[in-house]
Every structure is written in C-alpha cells, then in structure tokens.
C-alpha cells in the first residue's frame with residue numbers, strides 16, 4: 001500500500017478508532033470493500049480501526065459482516081466506496097472521499113445515495 005494513502009487515513013482517524021472512538025496507537029487499516037471483492041487501496045476504501053473492532057472482539061467487523069455492511073464498515077462488491085454511507089463512532093453518517101475528509105450526509109434521502 002502507498003504510504004501516503006495509509007498516512008492520509010491515519011490522519012483522518014487522528015489517533016482514535018473510527019468505529020468505536022477508542023484512542024489507539026495501533027490502529028489497523030481495514031478495506032471496507034475487501035480486496036477479494038475488488039476493493040482498492042484508496043482512502044475512501046480504508047478505515048483506521050482498533051483490533052477489537054477489526055477482528056478480535058465478538059462485535060468485530062469480520063465476525064459480524066452483515067451488521068458491518070449495514071453500518072458501512074463493509075461495502076458490497078457492487079457498491080462504490082465513495083458513496084456508501086459510513087456510521088461513525090459519534091453517530092454521524094458520512095461518506096469518505098479520497099482526500100481524507102468526512103462528508104456529512106445525514107438527512108440525505110436514500111435515492112440520492114444510489
């Protein structure tokens with residue numbers, strides 16, 4: 001992975017798990033659209049999350065893929081990561097762009113997302 005992409009994602013997370021909000025010095029970079037589904041090394045396809053959120057905890061993304069997909073931590077192969085909504089730790093619903101920003105979309109109608 002391009003180190004600039006990793007740095008941009010980690011800067012966006014700013015030392016906190018993007019999923020649960022816990023401070024962490026050891027965040028994992030998770031592909032929302034898995035590489036096996038055609039996901040790319042792009043900022044909008046990567047989230048910085050703690051290991052319990054990633055694959056260790058009983059509530060982790062990899063152990064609960066259906067729930068993770070509802071919340072945007074997993075993205076189906078047919079969807080675009082830049083558009084697919086992500087539910088952050090603080091309850092806001094955002095899209096991720098490839099520059100490392102959160103774009104608020106709360107209140108956006110579902111039609112606009114598809």
Ligand SMILES: [Zn+2]
Pocket residue numbers: 017018019020021022049050051052053054
């Ligand atoms: Zn977490």
